[in-house]
Amino acid sequence: MSTLPVSHSKAAEAFLADKPYVSWHDETLWFVRSKRDKAARSVPEWETLRELASAVKAHTLSRLDEYLVQFESNAKKNGIHVHWANDAAEHNSIITEILRSHNVQKVVKSKSMLTEECGLNPYLAERGISVIDTDLGEYIVQLRNEHPSHIVLPAIHLKKEAVSDTFHEHLHTEKNNNDPVYLTRSARTVLRNHFITADAAITGVNFAVAETGGFVICTNEGNADMGAHASKLHIACMGFEKIIPRAEDLGIFLRLLARSATGQPVTTYSSHFHRPAPGQELHLVLVNNGRARQLGRPEFRNSLKCIRCAACFNTCPVYRRSGGHSYHNAVAGPIGAILAPNLDMKNNADLPFASTLCGSCTNVCPVKINIHEQLWSWRQVLMKEGYGGKAKEAAMKTMAAVLSKPGLFVRTANTARKLMRAVPWLFNNKLNPWYRQREMPSAPAQSFKTWYKKNRNEQQG
Amino acid sequence: MSSRDEILSMIRENRPAFSPLPEIPVFIHEKPLAEWFTETLTGIGGKVVHLKDTGEVETRIQQQHGGVINTTDLSAAAKYRHATAQELEAVDTVIVPGIIAVAENAAVWVNEKDMINRLLPFICRQLIIIVQLTDLVPDMHSAYKKIRIDEAGFGVFIAGPSKTADIEQSLVIGAHGPLAMEVWFVGE
Numbered sequence: 001m002s003t004l005p006v007s008h009s010k011a012a013e014a015f016l017a018d019k020p021y022v023s024w025h026d027e028t029l030w031f032v033r034s035k036r037d038k039a040a041r042s043v044p045e046w047e048t049l050r051e052l053a054s055a056v057k058a059h060t061l062s063r064l065d066e067y068l069v070q071f072e073s074n075a076k077k078n079g080i081h082v083h084w085a086n087d088a089a090e091h092n093s094i095i096t097e098i099l100r101s102h103n104v105q106k107v108v109k110s111k112s113m114l115t116e117e118c119g120l121n122p123y124l125a126e127r128g129i130s131v132i133d134t135d136l137g138e139y140i141v142q143l144r145n146e147h148p149s150h151i152v153l154p155a156i157h158l159k160k161e162a163v164s165d166t167f168h169e170h171l172h173t174e175k176n177n178n179d180p181v182y183l184t185r186s187a188r189t190v191l192r193n194h195f196i197t198a199d200a201a202i203t204g205v206n207f208a209v210a211e212t213g214g215f216v217i218c219t220n221e222g223n224a225d226m227g228a229h230a231s232k233l234h235i236a237c238m239g240f241e242k243i244i245p246r247a248e249d250l251g252i253f254l255r256l257l258a259r260s261a262t263g264q265p266v267t268t269y270s271s272h273f274h275r276p277a278p279g280q281e282l283h284l285v286l287v288n289n290g291r292a293r294q295l296g297r298p299e300f301r302n303s304l305k306c307i308r309c310a311a312c313f314n315t316c317p318v319y320r321r322s323g324g325h326s327y328h329n330a331v332a333g334p335i336g337a338i339l340a341p342n343l344d345m346k347n348n349a350d351l352p353f354a355s356t357l358c359g360s361c362t363n364v365c366p367v368k369i370n371i372h373e374q375l376w377s378w379r380q381v382l383m384k385e386g387y388g389g390k391a392k393e394a395a396m397k398t399m400a401a402v403l404s405k406p407g408l409f410v411r412t413a414n415t416a417r418k419l420m421r422a423v424p425w426l427f428n429n430k431l432n433p434w435y436r437q438r439e440m441p442s443a444p445a446q447s448f449k450t451w452y453k454k455n456r457n458e459q460q461g
Numbered sequence: 462m463s464s465r466d467e468i469l470s471m472i473r474e475n476r477p478a479f480s481p482l483p484e485i486p487v488f489i490h491e492k493p494l495a496e497w498f499t500e501t502l503t504g505i506g507g508k509v510v511h512l513k514d515t516g517e518v519e520t521r522i523q524q525q526h527g528g529v530i531n532t533t534d535l536s537a538a539a540k541y542r543h544a545t546a547q548e549l550e551a552v553d554t555v556i557v558p559g560i561i562a563v564a565e566n567a568a569v570w571v572n573e574k575d576m577i578n579r580l581l582p583f584i585c586r587q588l589i590i591i592v593q594l595t596d597l598v599p600d601m602h603s604a605y606k607k608i609r610i611d612e613a614g615f616g617v618f619i620a621g622p623s624k625t626a627d628i629e630q631s632l633v634i635g636a637h638g639p640l641a642m643e644v645w646f647v648g649e
Contacts, residue, residue: 028629028630031630032630043565045488048486048488051483052483052485055480055481055482055483056482056483058477058480059480059481059482059483061476061477061480062476062477062478062479062480063476063479064472064476065469065472065473065476068468068469068472069469078611078614084463084464084465084468085464086464086467086468090464134637135627136625136627136628136636137625137627140627140628153626153627153630154627155627155628156630158628158629159629160628160629160631163628163629180628180629180631180633181633183628184625184627184628184633184635184636185635188635188636188637191637192550192637195546195637196545196546196547196550209610212610212611213611214610214611220623220624220625220636221623221624221625221636221637221638222583222623222636222637222638222639223636223637225579225580225583225617225638226546226580226583226584226637226638229546229579229580229583230545230546230580230584240468240472245482247605247609247610247611248485248602248605248606249485250601250605250610251485251600251601251602251604251605252485252602254601254618255565255566255600255601258566262626264505265501265504265505265565265566265567265620266566266567266568266601266618266620267620268505268619268620268621268622268623268624268638269583269617269618269619269620269623269638270568270617270618271615271616271617272610272611272615272616272617273614273615274610274611274613274614274615274616275611275614275615276614277573277579277614277615278542278543279543286468288464288468288471292468292471292472292475293471293475295471295472295475295476295477296471296474296475298477301475301477
């Protein structure tokens with residue numbers, strides 16, 4: 001029997017225990033959000049670009065099967081081996097088979113949230129193939145036996161002292177040398193050795209172009225390129241929603257991606273792969289894993305437009321104060337909270353509730369996904385399906401009963417107001433979950449309705 | 462049914478009603494391109510050098526220290542075509558020709574034909590890309606109009622040196638790729 005993961009609210013509570021750390025986490029992510037704002041405002045046509053990106057993705061989703069077939073045919077002409085995986089298990093077994101047929105012992109991997117989603121690393125490890133994550137942030141969390149807490153900044157939850165301790169333990173760097181330059185250079189030396197000795201490279205994909213049969217990978221560190229070009233075998237993995245129709249569409253998406261993610265004008269490398277290098281083998285795995293099902297849900301299909309920039313993470317007041325691990329899903333944050341219930345409704349039923357529905361995510365999304373509306377829609381679906389939990393269900397039934405009867409509502413509200421004034425400790429105690437981390441409002445002497453009636457009469461009189 | 466056919470039939474069943482593919486408009490920019498490019502590249506840790514002609518380029522190449530691989534001299538660089546990562550790991554400086562430079566983000570398009578070996582622009586300590594000043598365009602849309610992304614098996618937009626901010630958001634120039642990067646514009 002599978003056990004439910006620790007709920008978001010429980011995990012967030014643990015995260016919130018260390019107040020200075022939470023403030024640091026919150027401010028670090030807000031700093032990234034501010035850089036995004038500066039970058040977006042420097043492009044006068046920003047809003048037009050968002051409209052275009054959203055429209056290109058909407059069009060692509062409406063003809064998705066045709067573009068995938070076109071892409072496959074062009075990729076094959078380019079000499080790329082194309083594979084289709086219906087779920088995570090098939091994705092992992094396809095990759096294992098390719099690696100085994102080449103007698104691969106060691107793989108270098110650049111960032112791919114899809115392989116996280118599919119649990120590829122532990123799967124390969126169990127089969128005796130060692131995987132080295134080469135994105136610096138991912139390398140750090142891999143050494144610590146953790147998952148990335150953010151899809152663009154995987155180690156954003158760690159302070160440099162923690163990174164220094166981890167490197168001292170695993171790479172034998174100087175103890176307590178917390179200088180980011182020193183730590184980065186140390187990792188560079190170790191990872192360079194892995195790049196030049198690995199038997200294969202696995203990468204993600206940012207965009208795949210139907211008309212040319214190639215794909216684009218964006219990195220700042222150059223790790224995807226170091227791995228892919230140094231190896232005789234390159235396997236790229238992509239969720240099928242990464243497809244776009246035309247080469248010129250890349251202009252729109254590359255202008256939006258890095259600016260939305262980190263506030264950079266573009267990533268250092270935007271690498272376009274079309275054919276294997278001489279003597280090299282190039283494979284591409286197209287993965288479904290529930291995406292076709294999400295496409296069939298009208299209120300949630302727009303989530304497939306996502307280009308994984310994480311702007312919604314950085315702006316989210318809940319993410320910033322609860323950390324990526326509290327989402328117990330490969331993709332955290334607001335977008336993760338609308339993707340996760342599609343993967344496993346029962347285990348991820350808590351995530352759409354991890355939001356204030358403030359809408360900031362929707363406002364920064366470069367492809368204009370209505371994220372906060374989808375969070376709200378998921379709540380309705382989850383309650384209907386019976387995944388909301390007994391407490392929430394009972395509370396909502398009581399609310400519905402009271403709110404649907406005006407007379408009962410007035411009586412209940414009056415009683416509550418009087419009690420709050422007479423015996424405030426009845427509400428201001430630890431048994432009331434709303435009292436924790438919050439001041440309860442002071443109850444007014446009269447209700448708004450009474451006040452309005454009185455003032456209206458005075459004005460008219 | 463194969464996974465391929467199963468996936469495609471599920472998509473066909475679930476896809477939304479047709480939505481049109483938009484045309485991408487031409488955006489007008491007022492900024493002078495060379496200044497714009499320099500401001501952008503400087504901001505991301507790179508350096509711009511202006512050279513009048515091929516003579517000045519030659520002189521400057523001679524002034525580079527350490528091991529240099531210059532792919533603008535095809536006959537001399539051809540021997541590195543099949544060089545492995547082990548063989549190239551110690552290279553200091555790589556000089557490659559760029560096809561298009563983009564002012565808005567300081568990205569320069571380099572393709573496989575010109576880089577000789579796909580590893581070269583990534584494995585070196587310092588990367589220098591030489592671009593004709595006349596090949597400077599304002600934005601990515603104009604760049605994609607001028608290149609064919611599948612002309613070679615591999616092509617890349619490079620903007621500045623490799624970098625990371627994965628440790629506490631502290632920017633460190635020089636992650637896995639070059640620690641320094643320069644763009645040399647040729648022409649007046």
